Every structure is written in structure tokens, then in C-alpha cells.
Amino acid sequence: xxxxxxxxxxxxxxxxxxxxxxxxxxxxxxxxxxxxxxxxxxxxxxxxxxxxxxxxxxxxxxxxxxxxxxxxxxxxxxxxxxxxxxxx
Numbered sequence: 001x002x003x004x005x006x007x008x009x010x011x012x013x014x015x016x017x018x019x020x021x022x023x024x025x026x027x028x029x030x031x032x033x034x035x036x037x038x039x040x041x042x043x044x045x046x047x048x049x050x051x052x053x054x055x056x057x058x059x060x061x062x063x064x065x066x067x068x069x070x071x072x073x074x075x076x077x078x079x080x081x082x083x084x085x086x087x088x
Contacts, residue, residue, distance in 0.1 A: 005045055012038050029067045036060035 015035040022028040036059030043052035 005042075008038055008042055008045075012042070025071055029064060029071070032067070033060050033064045036063070 012035065015031050015038065019028050019031045019035065022031060036055055039059065040052045040056040043049075043055055
């Protein structure tokens with residue numbers, strides 16, 4: 001069990017660093033969401049189910065949805081037309 005906790009902490013550090021260096025906003029949000037899910041599992045290992053549920057609901061759920069809606073509103077996420085892809 002100790003090895004799994006070390007792997008989780010390593011993944012947590014990798015997620016934190018990769019969010020900082022990601023160039024695409026959508027990729028950053030997805031990595032942030034995975035960071036929150038890893039934190040949720042770590043809270044479960046620390047025997048804090050209330051914090052785990054809160055982290056899953058707020059960190060991975062609500063915050064990520066708000067980020068996705070914000071990107072859509074500022075038109076950072078666009079639908080690609082099939083005609084545009086063939087022109088490139």
C-alpha cells in the first residue's frame with residue numbers, strides 16, 4: 001500500500017508541474033481535473049472521506065465545468081469545420 005501512495009504523490013507532482021508548462025488551456029484544465037481526482041484518492045487514504053467528496057465535487061466537478069464554460073464563452077474552444085481542415 002505504501003508503494004501505491006508514493007506513486008500517487010509522484011503523479012500529483014507531475015500533474016502540478018505539467019499544468020504550469022502546458023501551452024493549451026484545454027489541456028491545462030484536463031490536467032487540473034486529474035490533479036483533483038488524485039487528491040481525492042489521497043484524502044481517502046488519509047481517512048478523510050468528507051474532504052475526498054468535497055475535492056471530487058468541487059475540484060474535479062464544479063471548477064472544471066466552470067473552466068470549460070469560460071473557455072467556450074471566450075471562444076478559446078471552437079468547433080472545427082471539416083472544410084477548414086482540408087485547406088490546411
